[in-house]
Amino acid sequence: MYKSFLIKYAEIGVKGKNRYIFEDRLCDQIRYALARCEGESVVTKSQGRIYVDFVSEFDFDEVVEQLKTVFGITGICPVVQVEDEGFEKLCEEVVKYLDRVYTDKNISFKVDARRGRKNYPKNSMEINADMGAFVLNAFPTMRVDVHKPDVMLHIEIREKISIYSVILPGPGGLPIGTNGKGMILLSGGIDSPVAGYMIAKRGVRIDAVYFHAPPYTSERAKQKVVDLARILSKYSGPIQLHIINFTDIQLYIYEKCPHDELTIIMRRYMMRIAQELAKESGCLGLITGESIGQVASQTMQSLMATNDVCTLPVYRPLIGFDKQEIIEVSEKIDTYETSILPYEDCCTIFVAKHPVTKPNLNVIRIHEKNLDEKIEELVKTALTTQEVIEITY
Ligand code: ATP
Numbered sequence: 018m019y020k021s022f023l024i025k026y027a028e029i030g031v032k033g034k035n036r037y038i039f040e041d042r043l044c045d046q047i048r049y050a051l052a053r054c055e056g057e058s059v060v061t062k063s064q065g066r067i068y069v070d071f072v073s074e075f076d077f078d079e080v081v082e083q084l085k086t087v088f089g090i091t092g093i094c095p096v097v098q099v100e101d102e103g104f105e106k107l108c109e110e111v112v113k114y115l116d117r118v119y120t121d122k123n124i125s126f127k128v129d130a131r132r133g134r135k136n137y138p139k140n141s142m143e144i145n146a147d148m149g150a151f152v153l154n155a156f157p158t159m160r161v162d163v164h165k166p167d168v169m170l171h172i173e174i175r176e177k178i179s180i181y182s183v184i185l186p187g188p189g190g191l192p193i194g195t196n197g198k199g200m201i202l203l204s205g206g207i208d209s210p211v212a213g214y215m216i217a218k219r220g221v222r223i224d225a226v227y228f229h230a231p232p233y234t235s236e237r238a239k240q241k242v243v244d245l246a247r248i249l250s251k252y253s254g255p256i257q258l259h260i261i262n263f264t265d266i267q268l269y270i271y272e273k274c275p276h277d278e279l280t281i282i283m284r285r286y287m288m289r290i291a292q293e294l295a296k297e298s299g300c301l302g303l304i305t306g307e308s309i310g311q312v313a314s315q316t317m318q319s320l321m322a323t324n325d326v327c328t329l330p331v332y333r334p335l336i337g338f339d340k341q342e343i344i345e346v347s348e349k350i351d352t353y354e355t356s357i358l359p360y361e362d363c364c365t366i367f368v369a370k371h372p373v374t375k376p377n378l379n380v381i382r383i384h385e386k387n388l389d390e391k392i393e394e395l396v397k398t399a400l401t402t403q404e405v406i407e408i409t410y
């Protein structure tokens with residue numbers, strides 16, 4: 018019955034030139050999502066509205082599911098579009114529409130008409146009243162409720178006329194590409210994909226870096242990160258995934274530094290390298306899945322020690338989340354099942370039995386001096402031997 022969708026988006030703060038950027042990015046991202054569906058569609062924006070029109074057969078549920086991955090969409094409205102063939106004919110179409118959508122006719126409704134073109138022979142008030150009467154006449158069990166109707170029947174009069182009353186919720190947020198790009202430190206765990214999702218939701222494009230430590234971490238652990246990046250790219254658009262071979266750096270830290278400080282020093286090098294990559298690729302900040310107090314390396318003192326090497330802002334969207342809350346998001350965005358696959362990530366091998374929970378920044382800096390001889394060279398090699406994978410969904 019439907020061939021088109023009207024896409025609703027929040028317009029708060031979207032003014033002037035920004036509005037076009039916002040709408041254009043939203044259209045791009047809708048096309049990216051719909052490329053995964055059967056059927057051919059056309060996405061157009063006109064007069065402050067975005068429409069998706071299908072020109073071939075399509076699967077309604079599949080299309081709605083994909084549109085729900087597009088940040089910036091607040092509502093997905095399946096619409097019936099009809100030609101303007103007079104008011105009487107329009108009322109008949111509306112009755113046909115209501116009959117199909119609402120099998121239970123014991124409902125209240127309100128007509129909400131908008132004239133996008135002023136040459137229509139009736140104004141909105143007249144359409145509301147006359148169409149309301151027509152519907153009541155067709156379905157005597159229905160009633161009008163102008164305050165809290167069960168069904169808000171929207172009629173939009175433009176070139177064509179749109180009829181809709183169902184609004185399916187979108188994910189909200191801002192369209193990808195309206196807010197610069199960030200570099201996520203993506204591990205195989207539960208947290209970092211969720212962190213990436215949350216920042217992407219604010220319109221930020223994502224690139225990712227994974228620190229791989231073969232043979233201590235397996236190929237399967239790496240594949241898991243690739244798989245997670247792929248799921249994330251469903252929402253964020255294409256992701257450039259940098260795989261950094263971290264083994265020699267880790268072994269060198271292991272050799273030269275106190276073992277209870279390994280994790281912190283290692284994390285400082287991850288941040289330094291991520292920051293290099295971020296600057297090279299035009300990213301405006303780093304993103305991690307850290308949350309205060311979750312593990313020894315995420316106490317306030319540890320976060321301070323890690324953050325110390327960063328000049329770019331570090332975005333930690335999960336900072337105040339409990340694990341259970343993070344898990345709930347990961348289930349919603351479909352990364353959970355992949356994240357809990359049991360392949361070790363590179364932190365689990367070099368973890369000390371009793372890592373410092375309150376590292377002293379000055380002490381860490383002094384111990385890092387033990388690395389002076391070779392670390393610069395090792396970092397350089399890690400950067401020049403990186404593997405880059407283009408990920409799309
Ligand atoms: P996650 O579930 O995201 O792995 P975690 O609870 O295991 O997080 P840590 O291992 O302390 O926590 O990592 C904290 C953050 O550091 C991660 O959320 C991620 O952003 C980053 N990180 C950790 N290990 C790696 C890695 N091997 N490659 C890239 N980023 C990493």
Ligand code: MG
Pocket residue numbers: 204205206362364
């Ligand atoms: Mg981890």
